[in-house]
Every structure is written in structure tokens, then in C-alpha cells.
Amino acid sequence: MKKPVLLLTALLAASCNPAMVNAEGAASWTDEQAQEFASFFESPLKSVSTITPNYSAFTVETFTATEEISSTARSSILSAGDQQVLRNDISAPDGNVKILSLNISNEVVETAVVDDSRNPVPFRGNYDSGYLPLADLDKAESLAAYFDIAKTEAGYTLTGKESATGLLSAKMGQFLFTVNPYNFDALSAYKYVDDIVISTDDAGTPSHMDFRFVSADRYGAMSESYSVELSAIGSVNLLSPVEAKMSEEEAAPLKTALSELKTAIDGLNFTSHVTIEAAGAEKPLHDYNSYYNYDDPSLRLMLSDNAQTDATRGKTYTGMAYMPAAGGYVAVGVSPASDYAANLNLDVLGLETGALPNIGLLTTDFFEKDASVEGRYVFDLDAFDYNDYSFSFDAMEAILGAGDWLSRASGVYLGDSNSFEFDFHSLSITVPSQGYPSFELNFSSDTLGNDVTTTVTFSDFGTTDIETVKEFVDNNVIETFKNVIYEEGE
Numbered sequence: 001m002k003k004p005v006l007l008l009t010a011l012l013a014a015s016c017n018p019a020m021v022n023a024e025g026a027a028s029w030t031d032e033q034a035q036e037f038a039s040f041f042e043s044p045l046k047s048v049s050t051i052t053p054n055y056s057a058f059t060v061e062t063f064t065a066t067e068e069i070s071s072t073a074r075s076s077i078l079s080a081g082d083q084q085v086l087r088n089d090i091s092a093p094d095g096n097v098k099i100l101s102l103n104i105s106n107e108v109v110e111t112a113v114v115d116d117s118r119n120p121v122p123f124r125g126n127y128d129s130g131y132l133p134l135a136d137l138d139k140a141e142s143l144a145a146y147f148d149i150a151k152t153e154a155g156y157t158l159t160g161k162e163s164a165t166g167l168l169s170a171k172m173g174q175f176l177f178t179v180n181p182y183n184f185d186a187l188s189a190y191k192y193v194d195d196i197v198i199s200t201d202d203a204g205t206p207s208h209m210d211f212r213f214v215s216a217d218r219y220g221a222m223s224e225s226y227s228v229e230l231s232a233i234g235s236v237n238l239l240s241p242v243e244a245k246m247s248e249e250e251a252a253p254l255k256t257a258l259s260e261l262k263t264a265i266d267g268l269n270f271t272s273h274v275t276i277e278a279a280g281a282e283k284p285l286h287d288y289n290s291y292y293n294y295d296d297p298s299l300r301l302m303l304s305d306n307a308q309t310d311a312t313r314g315k316t317y318t319g320m321a322y323m324p325a326a327g328g329y330v331a332v333g334v335s336p337a338s339d340y341a342a343n344l345n346l347d348v349l350g351l352e353t354g355a356l357p358n359i360g361l362l363t364t365d366f367f368e369k370d371a372s373v374e375g376r377y378v379f380d381l382d383a384f385d386y387n388d389y390s391f392s393f394d395a396m397e398a399i400l401g402a403g404d405w406l407s408r409a410s411g412v413y414l415g416d417s418n419s420f421e422f423d424f425h426s427l428s429i430t431v432p433s434q435g436y437p438s439f440e441l442n443f444s445s446d447t448l449g450n451d452v453t454t455t456v457t458f459s460d461f462g463t464t465d466i467e468t469v470k471e472f473v474d475n476n477v478i479e480t481f482k483n484v485i486y487e488e489g490e
Helices: 009-014 031-042 133-136 141-146 160-173 249-264 351-355 389-400 472-476 477-488
Strands: 046-052 063-069 073-081 083-091 097-101 108-112 148-153 158-160 190-200 206-217 220-232 271-276 286-293 300-306 307-312 314-323 327-336 340-343 376-380 415-416 424-430 440-443 451-459
Touching: 031 133, 031 141, 031 206, 097 389, 108 351, 133 160, 148 340, 158 160, 160 190, 160 206, 160 249, 249 451, 300 477, 307 327, 314 477, 327 477, 340 477, 389 424, 389 440, 389 451, 472 477
Parallel strands: none
Antiparallel strands: 046 063, 046 220, 063 073, 073 083, 083 097, 097 108, 148 158, 158 190, 190 206, 206 220, 271 286, 271 451, 286 300, 300 314, 307 314, 314 327, 327 340, 376 424, 424 440, 440 451
């Protein structure tokens, strides 16, 4: 197995003469050409890499990695065949990394990246260009220490020496996408690039680059072949809101329906009905109501009638309650048989940050009319390039709220219980001729083992009375909550 030579750059550089390169069609460069070469890699650039794994692990033969990179921004897209599988957009105008993402309102959101000590992570040295070591080769002599130069009809070919492997491996190993799915020995694993060939024009401006990206350990090595098209750009095209799927006229009924529902929910008194059905099942897996009673200053409480079983406390009803001492709403559990009630976590939420279903945050930009069902609009989450964990979570919480225990804490909605990822396929909204819209979230559940549909409807605005719900009355739920929370001051 070929080993990378990572520490020999100075030694090899000392013995090279740029005017005498041992290669067919050998040529030398001027300092001006070297400066043109170096300037290209220091300036904003775009690289489009065709990645061919030299092993059998995928159903697709090649991946495509598209990078736009500058000193303050980076946009990275990885596609498998014609399907985009990953996109990252990073902005660092102040030198520190901020990840850009889309929210369910079709707005670009910045999230600062911090280290384990909560300090900002600098862009340079962590997320900047893997090509930057080449920007230091601005003299003909230094360039020739790393590359054999040969003249071609179109310009020049620069073939990397072992010293080029040492120059680029560390930075490229940090910069490049890792598509290799195999595990390597943690104690001896390392990565490197070799077989480096760069094509330039007569002035020294790069246009193409080939290399191998090798993952190795003491047991062996595997590689991907990179074929990279290079071009200069003015600036990085970062993430921006997506274009609306429907015209304003087409979207108007949906916008009106969502606005009317948000207004009704903002009245703080209503009931939501939730059913969770597996494909092909004869009856729902879950069928329950959540009763919102936030309009009563003496009992700002939401509870669901789908009692859970706690190993210690027995039958437990979950929901949210306003806690004056906390200054917001917290998740609560009530266990009547144990005469017990308490908050379930330390999160404090407001009405606009999860205590209510965030219907008002849903934009119509992502939805299209369903030609087969009157009044139905569909958001194809499978085809949405920006549907990461955070986006899926927000979409789920928009229709269910943070007080819904099955979605917030149980794992029912996880597509993979090991990676804790969602696998949401679509979110549909049906607008009836009269009344409020209903919602359907279609997803795959690792826990339930099937394609699953959650349906959410809303009703009883202004007439919901949580203290008269039969399930709660029969099990002394509200009295337990009042006695423990209010009398004991928890």
C-alpha cells in the first residue's frame, strides 16, 4: 500500500530546479505564471468534482460535489447520481462560522457554530478551502518543488510529486466530502491525496484537477477518484428562500385558511384531534385529543387524553402548563394514582415558540395543489433539498405543538432510532368548503415499522372546558394537578 509522505516538503523543495523538470514535454514557469496560479486558489472559486469510488458499496457509480468557496463563505452540495443528498451553506462575515438553513417560513436562518467551551468557531482553519496550500506557491521555484511542469497544446500540465501529497493531504482531508461508508481502525486511520494532476492555460490559470482521495489504516486502504472542474467566481452563491410553487392566486385559499386557523388558535381555547395510522392497518395506532385551556388565567393548562404508563407513577397524562415562576409554559406530567405532578424538562416556552401549534409559521411557498383531491395542498418533503432534522422537527411541531408527548419525546416519529433522524415524506393540508383545514404528515417510523400518517384537526374554539373532559374527571386528573402544582407551589 502506498503511504503518504506528509513531512518531506522542505527536503524535496531544496533539491528541485524549476527550469529542469524531468518529465515529457518538460517546461519551466515564470514567477508571473506562478502568481497567477496562486492567486486563483486564494480567490473565490468553484469546483465541481465527479467522485468515483474504487470499491463496490453504492448503487450509484458516481457522486458529484459542488463547492463554492471564498474567505468568508462556503456553499457545498453533494449529489448521488441526480439526487441531492446534502447541502451546507456557511457564512462568516465576521470570521466566525454561521450555518445557514431554511425554516418552515421560507426564511434563511443563521446558526452560530461554537466549540465545547461555547466559543465561536473561526472559519479559517476549519471550514475554508482545501486548495489554500496551493495559494502559497506564488514563485516559480516553490511551485517546481511540488510539481513537474509539462507544456500541452492548451497550456500546461502540473503533475504532483510526493511533496504535493504532503502539501495538500491534511487540508484536503478536512475539506473534502467523505463518501466512504466503511469503518477504519481508529488508532491507525489516516487520509491523503495523491496522483495529483492540475491543468492550466498558458497564463497559469487552473481549469481542471485530478487526484485520488485515500482512506487508509494499518489493514489497508480504499480510494475515490476525483475529477474536478475549476473556475473563478465573483462571490459565493449562498442559500436563499426558494421560489413559491404556486402563483399568488393559486395559494390564496390556503393562505386564507391558515390565517383563519391561526387567529382561532390565538384565542388559546380549543381542542386538537390526532390520529396515527399505519399503512394497511385496520384501526389507528393512536387516537387522542389534546385540550388547550390557556385562556383561563387560573388554569393555563393543556393535557392530552392519551395516558402514558410510567414505571414508577402509573398512568400519566402529559401536556403543558404556564408556570408563573418560570415565566412561560413547561411540559408537565400528571399521575393521579400517585397523587403526583411535575414538569418533565427544564425548557420554558412561549405561545409563539411551541406552547401552541405554530400554524402561523407555515408558508404556502412549499405547497402545490393536489390535482386529484379538491382543496388539498401537498408539500413534498422527500423532494425538498433542505429538509434536515431541524426543518422536519419544526414542521412536525407546527401542527402538533411542543406539548404533544408522542412527537416530542417518544420516538414514534423517528425514521431511524439509532441516528435519531426523521424520514418525513409529505405534509398535506386539506381546506374544506367550510370550517378549518386539516393536516396530514406522512412518514416512515422505525418504531412502528411502517409508513405512517398522522392526521391533525382542530375544533371547539372557545368552548373547550378541560375540567369537564370525562377522561380527566374519571381519573381525578385536574384536581391532582391543582393540588400538587398550586398548593405545593412546584
